[in-house]
Amino acid sequence: MIASLGMYDHPAQRWANDAIWSAIAARLRAVGIAAPLALDRARSVEDAWHAPDLLLAQCCGYPLVADPGLDLRVVAVPHYDVPGCAPGRHVSRLVVRDADDARDLAAFRGRIAAISAPSSNTGANLFRDLLADVADAAPFFAAVVTTGSHRQSAFAVRTGVADIAAIDAVTYAALARHEPAALAGLRTIAVTRPSPTLPFVTARATPIETVAALRAVLSDVVSDPQLAEARAALFLSGIVPSGGHRYAALLALARDAAARGYPELR
The missing domain is CATH 3.40.190.10 (Periplasmic binding protein-like II)
Incomplete structure (x- = not known):
């Protein structure tokens, strides 16, 4: 299984993503899920999204609903503490x-x-x-x-x-x-x-029991005081369990732009 947190992984933030992932992996392994020990930075985020053995990644919301080649399940939605952005x-x-x-x-x-x-x-x-x-x-x-x-x-x-x-x-x-x-x-x-912010996702084939464990672990990690510094480095203020329903709005935006006579950025 692979894990990728490459969407927000500025070189100065990589230690924070590594710390967050180490905490996630340890918790998953404690309940019998063979989570990888390290994040996969060797492949592109797009390649990670298409991997049938994807355990956890962040995915851009628009291809999630617009690309029929992606077969992903939304696990949770993050909140970021940055100017102009409401929770989620x-x-x-x-x-x-x-x-x-x-x-x-x-x-x-x-x-x-x-x-x-x-x-x-x-x-x-x-x-x-x-x-x-x-x-x-x-x-x-x-x-x-x-x-x-x-x-x-x-x-x-x-x-x-x-x-x-x-x-x-x-x-x-x-x-x-x-x-x-x-x-x-x-x-x-x-x-x-x-x-909606970039969702945490897993491969569609991931067992539902593993999805439930991922949601529980993410909720735990986002409240762990020992990870406060890492979360602050990523501007990460919360993670809430979610399905993919909210991302349909992104496809609706594209269709609405087309209805207004502007189907592509040009």
């Missing part, structure tokens, strides 16, 4: 260069956007939803470049490769704390609507 919800911050004279989203028509991935909820889906209000059912940008990560999207804007990007608020908080130079010269011009 997060937003994207649309960042532009400080020196850019544009003062609203409409002023970026004909400019260049950066996205982390076309399937990213915070990098593209929420961005598309916001743009649908100003695109007037027509292509909005001169070009859209895919960068591979929120950090690289911020870099693309800073260096002039792009003019605007949507950055996940939790990633933004990590960069602001641990790598402020990555956000130097940028400002937030708009904020998307909130959506």
Whole structure:
């Protein structure tokens, strides 16, 4: 079985993810579940999502409901203590260069956007939803470049490769704390609507008894005072058991944008 916590794993946070996972694995092993001793950082998070032996990972909410190739079960939903994010919800911050004279989203028509991935909820889906209000059912940008990560999207804007990007608020908080130079010269011009945070997931084939154990262990870990420092390093303030029903709203956002004449970020 494998485990991955790669979605929020800035180099300065890796010790915290390792500490959280060690606590989870020890508790699972105590009840007879052969949890891996270490997180798998050798494979991409996307590869982890498709692994039939996935025990636990975090998954972007949009591919969870939009990619028919994913066969995952939602275990729980995290709460993050970052600006602008209610419990169990997060937003994207649309960042532009400080020196850019544009003062609203409409002023970026004909400019260049950066996205982390076309399937990213915070990098593209929420961005598309916001743009649908100003695109007037027509292509909005001169070009859209895919960068591979929120950090690289911020870099693309800073260096002039792009003019605007949507950055996940939790990633933004990590960069602001641990790598402020990555956000130097940028400002937030708009904020998307909130959506559910990245869920903890397991392979659909994981036995229901193991799913129940995962939920119990996550609830225990998030309240363990010995892990307070690790949780604070990850901005993690809570984890609540959940199913996947709340993520249907993300697919609805995409369909609503299409109904407004803006089916893809362009």
